[in-house]
Amino acid sequence: MIRANRRLILAVGALALVVGLAFAYRGGWLPGFSGGGTGNQSGRDGPRRETTVTVTTAEVRLADVPVTIDAVGTVQALNTVTIRTQVDGQLLRLRFSEGQDVRKGDILAEIDPALYQAQYDQAVAKRAQDEANLANARVDLTRYEKLVVSHYASKQQHATQQALVAQLEAQVRADQAAIENAKTTLDYATIRSPIDGHAGIRLVDVGNIVHPSDPTGIVVITQLRPIFVVFTLPQQTLPAVQKAQTQGAAKVAALGPDNASVIETGELSVIDNQIDPQTGTVRLKATFPNPNLSLWPGQFVNVRLTLDLLKDVVTAPSPAVQRGPNGAFVYVLGDNNVARLRMVTTGRQDEKIAVITSGLEPGETVITSGFSRLFDGAETRVVNAQAPPAEAPPTAGGVPPLDRGAGESPRRERGARSNGARIR
Template sequence: MFACLAGTAALCVSSTSFAQQQGAMPPPAVVVEKIEVQQVSNPARFTGRVESIDAVDIRARVTGFLRAVAFTDGQAVKTGDTLFEIEPNQLDASVASARAQLARAEATRKSAETTLARNRDLFARNTVSRAVLDDAQAAFDVAAADAMVAEAALNTAELNLSYARITAPIPGSIGRAMFTVGNLVGPDSGSLARIVSLDPIRVAFAMTEGLLVTARQKEASGGGWDPHAFKLSLSLANGTEYDEAGRIEFVENEVDPQTGTVTARAVFPNPHHVLIPGQFVTLSIEEKEVPKLPVVPQAAVLQDREGRFVYLLGQNNTVSQRRIDTGARISNGWAVTAGLNGGEQVVVQGIQRLADGMTVQPSEGQPLGGGP
């Protein structure tokens, strides 16, 4: 009996000592940081493909042997520059023959016209019959039509002769010549060379449905979707940034149900021909007017069923829970769209042991984005 009482007394003394030790424990140490307000840039990124705005396959319109190739592969050409020359001898002969045919037709027409005038005079004096006059009129009409046919044939022959000199229809960069001097070319020979325009140049990409909806909502609310209100930039395959800004040129009016995207095109200046049709680039789109928002360190943000929250340091070193709405991910933090104004101090370390209203022992941490 005495032993039992002694054991109970010892237990009571032990419990009291533990409680005293607990009560004497210092507040938990935490690290806090001050919330900074920053310009929040959240560009949308897409994989784009470079396309030429204009491209032309150069073809021969007449048949003949190539006499000259007047460019070097990869050369920059202007509209009207001579590219190929086809031997014109046969075409010259066709023009000469057509001129002769036209002269003969004109002579026949004049003779028929003279005969018609004479028969009209004789008919007026009742010297010839109506049938004779009608025959003269028909002969003149046929001769006039033959003259028109001969004139059209001459125009065609001269046009074909002009096709012996093949010129550039657009400015741009021309590829390699597919035929060399001495080869027989014609309308069925296919492309002789290809010209692509390089400045400006187009980047085609698949815009996400979400971005399109956001833009349309802004337009519907009266804000309008001004293509110049967006900042477009490119990242090249070697990791460098393209030094020219672009603008949105066109957005398709249908969403692809298979991909949930809509085709869009942007135009970029390309004075140094850095961008080449067919290459892939990374396109970034963001608004030029970047908003300023509080940015909270990612380590300070907790989440439960009700959403995300942080612990703020208040008076007397007590912490309180604050619900927040987050937006874009910024470096190692979150842009806060609701719940913080900037300037508050949030707990970034020791956060797992906290509860609302608890007293803590704070120390200042490294501000977000500061230091090496």
């Protein structure tokens, strides 16, 4: 009985294996067998399997390609001023709103001026008193001059009166200096903005007694138009940066978090005069007009510095360039939409555009997707036949940025075939 059951189980297993192999053969899943192709059959009665690969394409073209380098920078205000009082007193009023744009000379705050007004009035009165004494002394001097001529007064009396006049003239000049000092102190009670800028949050409230020694001040004014971005680059790039600066204003673009959208464009303004020996980097400063206040002090931004411009070079979309054991290759769309594998040599490359130094000519069409089923000689169906040629992403100069070398191209498709062999 046990032997009969065992034989039955073995017979059922063998039958299942035969059925599975038959289905695998008819579907073309067995190694060494093809399930079909256009115009072919896997067996006498096997179904046909379509091998046409759906792809997208782009045109190889000539373009001007900038040589760029990326970094991370910090936005800094052109000028930052902490507004403080220069005299002691009670803060009577604030004449600005938080977050307001202020102009140079605008009144920001007022300190109680009563004490300083009294000192000013006192200095003015003292000058008036001394001027009256000086006028009287000058009249007496004129009289002594006449008496000396008539021998009714001695020369010593005349000289003494001359000295008194000179003394009073000096006193009047000292009074004028005291008036100017009191006037300056009185003016300090009215606090004005020293620059054009943007007012921050107030640091003290009306009614408080303020002093010049207060650590916080009253408000901070920052100048945001124009504005700086400070960033660092490796010391190896310094010769290229210096060369770019000698050829004219080197363009700098502040990029968004996606490292593609341009927030603001500016120019390289300063290269620091020394290299940091601990990090091996050099600091640079770029100036941005910032008309729309897109950049804000303290903000971190991605920075793209344009070092050079490659003119009229052959370019192709980076997804078209694949990597294999023998180097970089592309699939060129040939006659009758047949894919042809071709080895190429690349220059600078980023995630969108690759410079082709050899292997392609302008006007040829390369395949940009569908590599998992693609092989040399495969028939293809193009789904973007009416699409425009591949365009380079715009930057501040209207040309695509390329900031990687030939060996840094990311692989877009892992399942590409080279001469019928799968490359991984």
